[in-house]
Amino acid sequence: MLVRDIYGGDYALLGLPGDAIASSFGLAARSPDNPRCLADILKSLLIAVSNNIGQLACLYAKQHNLTRILFGGFFIRGHGLTMELITFAVNFWSAGAHRALFLRHEGYLGAIGAFIKAANDSDESKTVWSENYVAGSRDAVGKFRIRCRENSLTLIDDGQLGPPSPAHLNTNFESPSHRNFDLPEIPESELNGLSIGVDEDGGSGKAEKKTRMRHSLSLRRIPMDSSYLELDRVLGHSLEPLPLLEHPTRYTPDTWDLTQDEEARTYWLACLERGVERHRIKAEESQYETMPDASERSHQFADRYIGYLHELGKNPSSSGVLTVRSLLSAQQHFLREFGFGDPFCIQKKLENHSALQEFPSFLKQLSQLSWADRQMLLVRALLGGNVFDWGAEETVKFFREARTDKFGVPDMEVTLSKIPPRPWLVDDYDKWIEAIRPDKQAYRCVLIFCDNSGPDVILGVLPFALEFISRGSNVILAANSAPAINDVTFEELEILLRLIAAHEPSVARALDTKHLLVTENGQIGPCLDLRLTASTLVQLIKREQVDLIVIEGMGRAVHTNLYARFRVDSLKVAVIKNAWLARRLGGELYGVLFKFERGSENQLSAETRENTPTLNQGPGTIFTDQAVDTI
Structure with missing residues (x-):
């Protein structure tokens, strides 16, 4: 049966009947003998x-x-x-x-659901499972690894099930592109919160022998990437979406999809491969005096990560959607896999010491400025501190040539000289000053996502936060849950603040009165995925009624969240420390992103800030001479 074209048509003009449709022409093109x-x-x-x-x-x-x-x-x-x-x-x-x-793993759907349902039938708090894209890549197919987690079991000598013991891996690769390696026992202290087991005595003080689990399997490639799946159970904290996202269901953290952008993919794969040796050296240095096999494991990390990058060059979709965030997360994954929980720990320690030495003089400098000049210096310090990024290739080159102090750390003045004059690449500074003028109502609570350790957090973020506190605002400092490059963790930040509070009354008072709060953000990499933030942070956001979000750093404000919109006001601050990326954004190396946006909820309430007095006491109230002399 032939059906006339439902859309009609002037077939008569062509001398054709009305039931001549596309299939008729298809038949006419064929020979009846075929x-x-x-x-x-x-x-x-x-x-x-x-x-x-x-x-x-x-x-x-x-x-x-x-x-x-x-x-x-x-x-x-x-x-x-x-x-x-x-x-x-x-x-x-x-x-x-x-x-x-x-679904990438549609064939596993029923099995995954049954497994997770059984694993979650407990009195524990909300558990989060996430797919490990690195382990599920084509390069990792067939590789069997034992991950001793909090919910793992091991076999003790009498055959009974006991608590987990440290992992001992022995994985041999048949692939010629990989070396054979034998990972040593990894102490829990080296894994920085990844909960990989207990000491041999189980913490009881008595040594108890346990049978180590050893496995030796061969790598065999199979054609379907979706035939291998590994799930990671997030331990120590539960994760939730940030409640302040304007459109949570539409939110995508990543700014660029490298799967589709061939030019960007080629550049970032090459850029990260050039940086492997730098990370390898830092990883080896972090354990050189305590772990005799640090050098061997650091080279194994380098080989593994370079092999992974080469695989992505051939098969960009083999680990899901390819982004800068996923590449940096894979880098941290392999470092932890080879026992390097905090490769930049020594560098962070030096930079923290250096920043603490500069802190008193910087406070004194701020206390002598007018309100307008102080705001500009606070912003420039925030930007100058952000230059201390050991993940950026150009920055590392600059550090090697810059003037340094006795700790081998570049002076803050040197990094400030890299900040270009206004107008910046993205320059909302005037809008920002208009929003925080002293004659306007202060923000109720400011949430700051911190970036780097050392001068960044001590000389940049902390004075910036104290300025808000002096006006009556509360401030939440959200830092990483685990180390990544030289980013500060929330545990490190708590220690630093207590050290500073011992000599700086304004910091001590802010901590004691709960006007300054520190919490983990739920991230274990250098970027920021607001779909998975720590539940403790979410609870604080709701309790303190956050009405301003500050996101600092290239990884958190450029590679991710550049276009993220919020229900409250937001400020994104970063220095573009990559020449290629700066050119792509229309600027130059060390270009400044200073992006202030009104939130959808604050659009209507912005007028209420007019002519409302604040608690501002005038210039220098948070930076007292007494505090400067005491530190």
Whole structure:
């Protein structure tokens, strides 16, 4: 049966009957003598079915006001053509309003659900599971690794199940691109919160022998990346989305998708490979005096990470969506895998000592300035401190040539000289000053996502926070839950603040009165994914009623969250310490991002800030001469 074109058409002008449709022309192009191909018939049928599935899915989605459609089942599983056809159909029938999504590990869905349900049947707080894309990459397929976590069990000599013991891995690779290696026992102290077991005496003071778990398996590549899956259970804290996101369901942390951007992908893969040796040296230095095999393991890390980068160059999608965040997370993953929990610990210690030495003179300098001049210096210090980033290639070159103090750390004045004059690459400084003028109501609570240790947090973030506290605001400093490059962790930050508070009354008072709070942000990498923030931070945000978010640093404010929008006001501050990235953003090396945006909830309430007195006591009230003399 032939059906006339439902859209009509002036076929008569062409001398054609009204029932002449595209299929008629297709038949006319063939010779009647050619035999019908069964495969072509079946393919045409499956294409029709796929298009029909896409149309029906769009109708149901529209009926229920949904925009994302997940497809699963044996008909779809792993069939690239089917997924492509359904995606096209959904896009066509919805006019681009709906998205077709497919599960990477659809075949494991039932097993994963059953496993997680059983694992979560306990009295523990909310548990978060996340896919380990690095372990699930093509390069890692077939590699069996034992991860001794808090919920792991090991076998003791009498055959009974006991508490976990430190992991001892012995993994041999058949692939010629990998070296054989034998990881030593990794002390818990080296893993910085990744909860990998207990001491041999179980913490009881009595040595108790346990049978070590040793496994030796071969790497065998298989064609389907989705045939291997590893889940990580997040221990020590539960994670939740940041409640202040304007559109939580639309939020994507990453600024660029390197899977689609070939130029950016080529650059970042090469850039990170050039930085491997720098990280290897720092990793070796961090354990050189305490672990005799530090050098060997550092080279194993370098080989493993370089191999992973090469694999991504050939197969960009082998570890999910490829972004700068995922590449940096993989770097930290491999460092921890080879026993380097905090590779930059020595560098951070030196920079902390240096910044603490400069702190008194910097406070005195601030106390002598007018309000307007002090705001500019506070912002410049925030930017100058952000230059202390050991993850940036150009910065490391600059540090090697810069004038340093007795700790081998560049002077703050030297880094401040790198900050260009206004106007900056993104310059909302005037809008910012207008929002915080003394005659306007102060913010209720400011949330600051901290970046680097040393001068960044001590000379940049802390004075910036104290300025808000002097006006009656509360401040939450959110730092990493675990080390990453030279980023400060919340535990390190707590120690630093207590050291400073012993000599600086304003800091001691802010801590004692809970006007200055420190918490973990839930991150273990140098970027910021606001879909997974620590529940303790979420609780503080709700309790303190945060109405300003400050995100500092390239990893947190440029590689991620550059376009993130919030329900409250936000300030994103970073120095672009990568020449290629600066050019791509339309600027130059050390260009400044100073981006202030009104939140969707604060748009209407901004007028209420006019002509409202604050607790500001005038210039220098938080930076007293007594405090400067005491430190």
